[in-house]
Each structure stands twice: as C-alpha cells, then as structure tokens.
Amino acid sequence: IVHIAPGCGKEDFLLGREHGLSVIAPLGEDGRFRDDFAPFAGRGAAEVAPDIFGGLEAKGLLFKVEDYRHRYPVCWRCGDELVFRLVDEWFIAMDPVREQIMASAREVRWIPEYGLERELDWLRNMSDWCISKKRYWGLALPIYRCECGRFEVIGSREELRERAVEGWERFDGHSPHRPWVDEVKVACADCGAAVGRVKDVGNPWLDAGIVPFSTNRYLDDREFWREWFPADFITECFPGQFRNWFYAILAMSTVLENRAPFRVLLGHALVKDEKGREMHKSAGNAISFEVAADKMGADVMRWVFLGHNPTQHLSFGFGVGREAERKLLTLWNVYSFFVTYAEIDGVNPAEFNLPAERLQPLDRWVRSRFNALARLAREKLDEFDPSAVPRAVETFIDDLSTWYVRRNRRRFWKPARSGITDDDDKAAAYQSLYACLSGLVRLIAPFMPFLAEEMYQNLVRPCDPTAPESVHLCAFPEPDPALDAPELEDEVALVRSVVSLGHSAREKARRKVRQPLASVIITVAGADERDRCLRHADVVREELNVRELLFNEPGAEFPPDYEVARDPGRAVGVNTRLTRELENEGLARELxxxxxxxxxxxxxxxxxxxxxxxxxxxAEAAGRFAEALAAHHDYVTRETLTLKISPEPLAVPAIERGLEVNGLPVRLALARAES
Ligand SMILES: [Zn+2]
Ligand SMILES: [Zn+2]
Structure with a gap:
C-alpha cells in the first residue's frame, strides 16, 4: 500500500505529477481545513486523524492501524509541528540569463579561488528563481494580475501613478509597502478592469540582490551611483550564499548592467566554539557578540578574527581571546615603558632626527624589522589577505619587547643630561623606539581601531603638532628603504638562535641566567657565521651572562664540564663549573x-x-653576603638606586621581608630615601 498526497509535500507532488494523480490541497493559510472540506472544515491538520480512521473504517477501506516513527518538520523557533501546503508562487525564468550571469561570475576575483567553481556549479544547475513569499511584511511585488488572464509588472512609481485608476491618493506619500501600495488599482490593458496587486511579497534575496543599486541612488542619481559601482570588495560567509546573496547580486547586476557588481569577493567559513562545535544556546556553548565584546573587548575579537585563515572555521572562545590579549599586553607594556621614560626625561621624541649612520646597530635592526613588517602588511592588505598580518605584528612586538627594549633598557634608564640633544645616544634610542611605536599604531589601526587610537592620542598627538587628529586619518606606514638592513637582520637572527641554544644549555645544567658562568663554546657552520657572531660577541656574553666566548671547530668535542644544546648545524656549550668569585657575583645579581x-x-x-x-x-649566610657585597657593592647600589646600605635596622621600613637568596636566608628592608 502506498499512501500519497500530491497536495501535501514536494516528493508526493512530483510523484503524483509523474502518474497523473489529481492534486488535492485541503489546507488554508492557517493550517486548517478549507470550508469545502466538510466535515473537517475549520479544524487543524493534526486534529482530524481519528475521524479519518473512522471514515475509512466506515467505508470498509481500513486495513490496519499502527504507530510508526518518521521525521517531521517543526518550527525552529517554537517547536510547533509544521504542515506542507501546495501554493502558487511567482518565478523568474532564469534560462535566458544563465550564461550571462556565469560570464559575470567569471570576471571577478573569488577568494578562495574555488568559490568561482561553486558558484558556476549552482548557476549551471539552478531552476527558475522563486521570488515570492506568503508574508505581509516585505518587498511588495509590483505584479498586477487580472481575472482575464493578463498580468503585468509595473516598473516604477511614476508608471504606477500614470496607470492608477483608483487609490493613488491613499498611497501617495507612503513607502511602496503594504498596506498603502495595495490601495492602488490599475486598469487591465486587455479588458480595462481595475486590477489590484497580488498579495505576495518578495523573497528577501530580491532586496539583498539590489543592494549595489538601491543603496547608491541608482534610480535618482546615476552619476553618484557610477562613482561607487562596482564595489571593490564584498564579503559574506560561504555556506549558503552561493545560491543566495552571491547569486542574487550577480543575477540582478547582470540583468541591469550586464556585469558583476563587485571586483573581489571574500567568502569565509563559520565561527564555532573553542572545541570546534556548533554554538547553540541550548547546548550552553553560545557566546553572543555583546558578551564577547564586553568581556574580551571588540579589538581583541577583531584581532582573533583577522588573524584567522577565513577558509577554515574559527574556533572561538574566551581562551582564544585571553591568548590574544596576553600578546597584546606585551605591546602595551612596551608602550607604557616608552611613555614612562619619555615623561621622566621630559623629551619630545618626535623632535630627534638622527641619520641612520648615527644610530646603534640595534636601532637600525629594529627599524629594518619594522620596514619588513610594513612591507608585508601592505602587500597582504592589497591582496585582501589580512590573516598573515596579526602573526607578523606579534612577532614584531616580540622583537621589540624581548630584544630591542630589553637589550636597550639601560639607554633609557641612564640619567639624562638636562635637555637631551641629537648628540646624545639616548636620543637615538628614543627616536628609534618612537618611530617603531608610532608606525605600529598606524599599522594596526585597521585591525584594532580603538587600541590604536588610544595609543596614538597619547603617544603621537602631544609630540607632533602637525599629526592628524585621529590615527584613522593617517597614511598607512611606508617602509623607509634607507633603513633596510637585511644583513644586520640575519646577524641578529643568528645571535638570537645562538643565545637561545645557550639558554637551553643553561636550563639543562640548572644554572639560572643571573649566575655568571666562566665561558661558553659555540660551534657554528663556518668561518662566516663565526665572524658574524663575533661582531656581536658582547651581546652573546651579556645575554648568556658568561665571561668568555670561545669557538669550536665543526665536529670537535666539548670539554667535560660543559653542558651542550644542539640545533642542526649549531651547538652551544656552557661551562658549568662555578668558582667562588662567580658565586659571589651570582649572589649579588640575585640580591x-x-x-x-x-x-x-x-x-x-x-x-x-x-x-x-x-x-x-x-654566620655562614652573613659571611657569604658580606663577601658578595664587598666585591659588588657599587653594582648592587647602582642597580637598585640604593643611596645607602644601612648597618642598622631601618626606623620606618616601607617594606620588610624574610626570604632566601640562592638558598641563603636573609631579611631585607627598604625605605624611600629623603631626597
Ligand atoms: Zn513557530
Ligand atoms: Zn483583464
């Protein structure tokens, strides 16, 4: 037995058509039986099942009654059961424009590239476009159908006024929507009868499809519209849009202007939760935009989104946000370090203008690094591919913080002569860090508009009276070729990798960096690398806190007291043997x-x-501290801005703690000195 209801579902309808079955559509718009279906008239579709069984039984047609499971559609919002109804809809015949729309799709750039093939696949196989909807609110379809069989589409408000035979005065002054537009009747061109608009409204994709026209005064200011058409760039998520928005704007624009309404289309994947699952309110893993913006900040969200490869789903959540925030905090720390010292010294860093040859190697290095960043950012943004930029910015922030600022802190710390001039090395440091930070805020402005503006207003505006009012009015940073130093960048990269190996060796030997060691031995690929390391010998010694820097021939063994860390092509060994003198210095540093x-x-x-x-x-600890302080008294007092190490307990200490320094128990008390 096959039960089939061609008026109540798509599959049944198609099968009924194939077999020439009559189509019965018993339900009205409210889901209740129509009046001509007595005795069910007025009753809901779900209520009549028992009566239908009864009716079949009375006719002797009932074979068997049993329950069975099947899938049933429900309203996604309220869960009510839904029924299918057979209705008439309006369609646009797409065959006549199919090829032209495909040509439009081919003339634009699709990111990612496979988007074009997905769109063409849809365009090749699409049926006629169903444009109507049984709704009240929406685009009022300007279709007028006469009982004599003629139908017409009215093309404009003017045409409607000319054709109106009644109701114009009740519509005039309103937008062309229900109920007002339905007041107007036009005369049928064939039989002269007064004809009203069909009740259907348009599918929302009709509205969305004419955005390139409706939002840019296509109808009333063609010159203005021409300035903005086609759009340089549009973006929407991929799933679904090939047969919705992308399709609708391509179709509309092809019909109206015979071309695509945009030059570049970026399709992106979706936002999932941190574990990659769909976000659902009911599953408790949904994060609304407002909550995320409040908790992690809109700029942090932007940073996360823009740094993501848009062809992949984004796993989004507060953990991801915190990770981004942590990296950005490093930038904030560098920025506040700079502001703190510029204020202490009372300098205006924008006034320094030392030529490249007056800068220190690390100044030139960091400027060259910024050049590389600015170049990459320009190139990627020109390519509509921002996702590489946040990673590159984070790497630069790391360069700035863990290498440039950390290695140069002393240049900012050392006491300023009154009025720092261009002669001063301090000026070179201020100039370099200011150039990086003021360039960086302009570079990140499109990515993090609020953070960039905050920093710009505090950093650049007070220093430069000619600076534009907002960072968003500034030009995007240009690299300065005079400051390119690729060889220096390579050298610093080499030094940093050697230093990083040295730190690994120290860790293996459990020797803190504050504990000075007698020597380090480095094995590098050849004489060239050795020379480049040697040019930065001071840096290597200081970073690794070793007295002496030595080199091994490639392949040579390390002496027995050395702990070694290796990379392909390189090895660094640190001497782990401590003399009393080294221990004293280590103790002073730890103190x-x-x-x-x-x-x-x-x-x-x-x-x-x-x-x-x-x-x-x-007694033992006292002896060790006395020895260390005797040898390193000046170092300790200078580094800690100690005016005097008091032999007596302080009368009013600001802080006092008992603690251990390198395993030796000690009581420390500090007080502000009277100035
Ligand atoms: Zn519902
Ligand atoms: Zn007619």
Whole structure:
C-alpha cells in the first residue's frame, strides 16, 4: 500500500505529477481545513486523524492501524509541528540569463579561488528563481494580475501613478509597502478592469540582490551611483550564499548592467566554539557578540578574527581571546615603558632626527624589522589577505619587547643630561623606539581601531603638532628603504638562535641566567657565521651572562664540564663549573633581583632612591653576603638606586621581608630615601 498526497509535500507532488494523480490541497493559510472540506472544515491538520480512521473504517477501506516513527518538520523557533501546503508562487525564468550571469561570475576575483567553481556549479544547475513569499511584511511585488488572464509588472512609481485608476491618493506619500501600495488599482490593458496587486511579497534575496543599486541612488542619481559601482570588495560567509546573496547580486547586476557588481569577493567559513562545535544556546556553548565584546573587548575579537585563515572555521572562545590579549599586553607594556621614560626625561621624541649612520646597530635592526613588517602588511592588505598580518605584528612586538627594549633598557634608564640633544645616544634610542611605536599604531589601526587610537592620542598627538587628529586619518606606514638592513637582520637572527641554544644549555645544567658562568663554546657552520657572531660577541656574553666566548671547530668535542644544546648545524656549550668569585657575583645579581621585586611591591617609582637594610640569618649566610657585597657593592647600589646600605635596622621600613637568596636566608628592608 502506498499512501500519497500530491497536495501535501514536494516528493508526493512530483510523484503524483509523474502518474497523473489529481492534486488535492485541503489546507488554508492557517493550517486548517478549507470550508469545502466538510466535515473537517475549520479544524487543524493534526486534529482530524481519528475521524479519518473512522471514515475509512466506515467505508470498509481500513486495513490496519499502527504507530510508526518518521521525521517531521517543526518550527525552529517554537517547536510547533509544521504542515506542507501546495501554493502558487511567482518565478523568474532564469534560462535566458544563465550564461550571462556565469560570464559575470567569471570576471571577478573569488577568494578562495574555488568559490568561482561553486558558484558556476549552482548557476549551471539552478531552476527558475522563486521570488515570492506568503508574508505581509516585505518587498511588495509590483505584479498586477487580472481575472482575464493578463498580468503585468509595473516598473516604477511614476508608471504606477500614470496607470492608477483608483487609490493613488491613499498611497501617495507612503513607502511602496503594504498596506498603502495595495490601495492602488490599475486598469487591465486587455479588458480595462481595475486590477489590484497580488498579495505576495518578495523573497528577501530580491532586496539583498539590489543592494549595489538601491543603496547608491541608482534610480535618482546615476552619476553618484557610477562613482561607487562596482564595489571593490564584498564579503559574506560561504555556506549558503552561493545560491543566495552571491547569486542574487550577480543575477540582478547582470540583468541591469550586464556585469558583476563587485571586483573581489571574500567568502569565509563559520565561527564555532573553542572545541570546534556548533554554538547553540541550548547546548550552553553560545557566546553572543555583546558578551564577547564586553568581556574580551571588540579589538581583541577583531584581532582573533583577522588573524584567522577565513577558509577554515574559527574556533572561538574566551581562551582564544585571553591568548590574544596576553600578546597584546606585551605591546602595551612596551608602550607604557616608552611613555614612562619619555615623561621622566621630559623629551619630545618626535623632535630627534638622527641619520641612520648615527644610530646603534640595534636601532637600525629594529627599524629594518619594522620596514619588513610594513612591507608585508601592505602587500597582504592589497591582496585582501589580512590573516598573515596579526602573526607578523606579534612577532614584531616580540622583537621589540624581548630584544630591542630589553637589550636597550639601560639607554633609557641612564640619567639624562638636562635637555637631551641629537648628540646624545639616548636620543637615538628614543627616536628609534618612537618611530617603531608610532608606525605600529598606524599599522594596526585597521585591525584594532580603538587600541590604536588610544595609543596614538597619547603617544603621537602631544609630540607632533602637525599629526592628524585621529590615527584613522593617517597614511598607512611606508617602509623607509634607507633603513633596510637585511644583513644586520640575519646577524641578529643568528645571535638570537645562538643565545637561545645557550639558554637551553643553561636550563639543562640548572644554572639560572643571573649566575655568571666562566665561558661558553659555540660551534657554528663556518668561518662566516663565526665572524658574524663575533661582531656581536658582547651581546652573546651579556645575554648568556658568561665571561668568555670561545669557538669550536665543526665536529670537535666539548670539554667535560660543559653542558651542550644542539640545533642542526649549531651547538652551544656552557661551562658549568662555578668558582667562588662567580658565586659571589651570582649572589649579588640575585640580591638585586629580590630588591627590585620589593621595590615594586612597595609601590616605589622607578626613580625613587632607597635605603636598604640587609641582615643575613646565621654566620655562614652573613659571611657569604658580606663577601658578595664587598666585591659588588657599587653594582648592587647602582642597580637598585640604593643611596645607602644601612648597618642598622631601618626606623620606618616601607617594606620588610624574610626570604632566601640562592638558598641563603636573609631579611631585607627598604625605605624611600629623603631626597
Ligand atoms: Zn513557530
Ligand atoms: Zn483583464
């Protein structure tokens, strides 16, 4: 037995057509039986099942009644059961324009490229375009159908006024929507009868399809429209849009102007939760835009989205946001470091203008790095591919923070002569860091408009009276070829990889960086690499905190006291044997570190001078501290801005702590010195 209802579902309708079955459509718009279907008239589709069984039984047609499971559509919003109804709709015949639309699709750039093939596939196979909907709100279809069989499409408000035979005065002054537009009747061109608009409204994709025209005054200011057409760039998510928006704008524009309404289309994948699952309110893993913007900030969200490959789904969540925030915090720290010292020195960094040859190697290095970043960002943005830029910016921030600023801190710290001039090395440091930061805020402005503006207003505007009012009125940064230093960049990269190996070797030997070591031995690929390392020998020694820098021949063994870390082609070994002298210096350095922490905990300013009290616990510790301080007294006091190491406990310490320094118990107390 096959049950088939050609008026109540697509498959049944098609099968009924094939077999010439009559189509019965018993339900009205409200899902209830129509009046001519007595005795069910007025009753809901779901209510009549028992009566139908009864009727069949009475006629002797009932074979068997049993329950069975099947899939049934429900309203996605309220869960109500839905029924299918057979209705008439309006279609646009697409065959006459199919080839032209495909030609339009081919003339634009699709990102990713496979988008074109997906669109063409749809265009090749699409049926006629169903444009009507049984709704009240929406684009009022300007179709007028007479009972005599003629139908017409009215092309404009003017045409409607000319053709109107009644109701114009009730429509005039309103937008062309229901209910007002339905007041107007036109005369049928064949029989002269007064004809009203069909009740259907348009499918929303009709509206979406004419965006390139309706939003740019196509009908009333063609010159204006021409300035903006076609759009340089449009973007929407891929799934679904090939047969919706992309299709609709291509179709409309092809019919009206015989070309695509845009030059570049970027299709992107979807946002999922952090584990890659669909976000659903009911599953509890949905994050609304507002909540995300409040909690992590709109700029952090932008950073996450823009740094993502748009062809892949984005796994989004607060963990991802925190990770991005952590990296951006590094930028903020560099920025506030700069502002802090520029304020202490009272300098205007925009006024320094040293030529490249007056800068230190690291100044030129960091400017060259910024050049590379600016070049990459320009190239990628020109290509409509921003996703590589956030990673590159983060790498640059890391260069800036962990190499440039960290290695140059002393240049900012050292006391300024009154009025720093271009003669001063400090000027070179300020000039270089200012150039990087002011360039960087302009570079990130399209990615993080709020953060960039905040930094720009505080960093650039007070320094440069000619600076535009907003970072968003500035030009995008240009690389300065005079500051390109690719060889220097290679050298620093080599030095950093050697240093990083040295740190690994130290870690293996459990020797903190603050503990000076006697020597490091480096094995590099050849004489050329050795020379490049040697040009930065001071940096390697300082970074690894070793006294002596030595080189091995490639393949040579390391002496027994050395702990070695290796890379393909390179090896770095650190001498792990400690002399008493090295231990003393290590103790002094560790002590400085502890005092700096206490300064911070006590809330001292970076320029505050202090009094220090340092009492070791026990004779052995006392002896060791005395020895270390005797050898490194000046170093300790200079680094910690200690005016005096007091032999007596401080009368009113700002902070006092008992702690261990390299395993030796000690009591430390700090107070601000009277200036
Ligand atoms: Zn519903
Ligand atoms: Zn007619």
């Amino acid at each position: 400085v570190h502890k005092i700096q922490n206490l300064r911070k905990q006590a809330g001292f300013n970076v320029t505050d001078r202090i009094l220090l009290y340092c009492a070791a616990d026990g």
